[in-house]
Amino acid sequence: MNIQVADRMNHIEGSVIRQFAEAALKPGLISFANGNPSPATYPVEEMKKFFVEALNSDEVNSLLMYGSVQGYPPLVEFLKKRLTKKFGFDFEKNDLYMVSGGTQAVDVTSKIWLEKGDVVITEEPSYASCYNIFRAYEAKLVGVPINETGIDIEATEEALKANPNCKLIYTIPSFQNPTGFSAIDDKRKQLYELACKYDVIILEDDPYAELRFAGEPQNPIKSYDTEGRVFYTSSLSKVIAPSFRLGYLVVDKRFGQYVNVCKQCTDVHSNTLGQYVSWGVMEKTDYEKHIRLAQEEYRRKSSLVIDALKRTIHPSVKLSTPTGGMFIMMFLPESIDAVDFVWKGIDRGVVCVPGSGFALDGHKPTHSVRLCYSTETDENIVKGAEILGKLTCDMIEGRA
């Protein structure tokens, strides 16, 4: 056989994170590696109830048959109402489509917009799996820095000027993966204005939107979207459960036909019983209380990791201060290579992920590490953070 795979397959790189995620499987290791939600937040009893309810209901045959491409209608309606109330989204102008996780929202958005050679501007560091999706559509990626107030607006404008074939800006404005940084309102508005000025689409990836536990609420960029150029996606992975593979995409109605046809060409629709159960949890239980408990879970765990790190890190190490979500980033001095730090951490029983796992070029040295504090026990969070804190001192002072 001499037949060659499509060229796009040569652009997709294996995940740098994966090797650390695999290292994290070693028994006894404390893991800050995987970007997973806290299992304590799964509404397991409610799931049981609503799966059985669905299968006992009069509509069981339609719940098991091919379903609506757009999504299970009561869930679609619930989410539209909630997003209107919470963020002021305008569903006269927009529509909402269920997708099979936020990843599929990025795939569908890419399929709609990206041609070979188009430029995607992205925060860097960012969620590297999305880099791969953009690369699968043979886009060229251009990174711009992000700091504690959000994406660097000046650098973004420079990148837009330098790349007139930019089609899309990819941003995670809230509790960003991997930094934990959140964009302030001004930055969100400025980024939207830039998108209008340079006529590009914003793909706003907002999976942690519900997990704010400190600071003032901020509206998504989508809430400023008078021109219909923001594709907004969020996920049920962090509020229901990742294994349901459910998320949603909110787009201006004039693009709805494209989302619809892409979804038909991908998996037709997302699994219906998972949508029914999610709707049950949202509509028929105290969902606000469920969200508050999740926020409290992440607030407590973030405090534990921050307090333990602050007690033990070398004074030259900086930390991000998340106001929501599940990530914190440690910024090591330039003398310390992040990959080296991570392997030494594993030797001492704690695994986290080096910044290279979130860089456009995963082979260049980085000096930051991501800690995800959502899945370990409180005790292990403190213990793991102290081990890493001490490791910063030992490495910086030449003892490791």
Next chain:
Amino acid sequence: MNIQVADRMNHIEGSVIRQFAEAALKPGLISFANGNPSPATYPVEEMKKFFVEALNSDEVNSLLMYGSVQGYPPLVEFLKKRLTKKFGFDFEKNDLYMVSGGTQAVDVTSKIWLEKGDVVITEEPSYASCYNIFRAYEAKLVGVPINETGIDIEATEEALKANPNCKLIYTIPSFQNPTGFSAIDDKRKQLYELACKYDVIILEDDPYAELRFAGEPQNPIKSYDTEGRVFYTSSLSKVIAPSFRLGYLVVDKRFGQYVNVCKQCTDVHSNTLGQYVSWGVMEKTDYEKHIRLAQEEYRRKSSLVIDALKRTIHPSVKLSTPTGGMFIMMFLPESIDAVDFVWKGIDRGVVCVPGSGFALDGHKPTHSVRLCYSTETDENIVKGAEILGKLTCDMIEGRA
């Protein structure tokens, strides 16, 4: 906003079937329109049991967390064993990946192989949703005829000669959608030999494989695949339930990495609870009995529709004789336009789908109609078939 969607979006056409599927929603209409499984085959009680079992189990946290890209391991193992036993698949050389329905298998296969301008050879008529998937990758489609013994081998070789940039042959060898035709063993082997001779991939789409109710079992083309060039896909939609959105893709191990990375770039993995429940039904109940009952259901319904048609159709109308699956095709004389026939059928209370719904150019006249006999009651099947039979006489004899 002046920004343009990607050119691929201009190649994807709206479904011709959809308008008839929508017409089928009119209350009181007898529907042979949708290619849906019979709800009588859903294992609803078993589903209830296994959803609850999953959520009560010790592994509940991992069943709700992000799961394996390849699929829930016990289900993957079950399917590998079953395919080895039933069809002689070789899992020393191949591997199996769970996907989110057969549609996603076609999307993933296209993503791996197809470049802009590549040719895909497909049976025509065939499942038009797949035409759209290939078009989304900007492939050029070339149709070859199919008859009661399977794809036309000579026409396929001519198409291969005429299109040296052919990358892929798409075939539904068993109980094809829309014709109900099944390829005999010789054709399967000959098609595989052609694929080897012209160095192309075969995408073997086999969602009805389990639903044979007459004639001798035939092995999938994949079972002859010594060179590893057959991508084999089947679905759980027809044996468990469509709304689970589960299927699988069997590929030579050297292409497994590509399936894996495509799946990561699409929806990461398929919904885990649906996989757990499917595995439960397969491994922990009498699955062979479940399959036999489904086969019997389709056998009975196919007999009902065929007997009623044979009693009533005009002698110049030909019928396919399905030995499995859920489709039968009526071949009208050339004087009758299929779209005209279908609209007249709707006027008389029965909806089916014209051949144009399965043609590469859906706007050209066709003279065949697809009847899907799986979802209506026995009584309605007979009544509906008699109405259509009488309509053939009335139209051919100039009374309608």
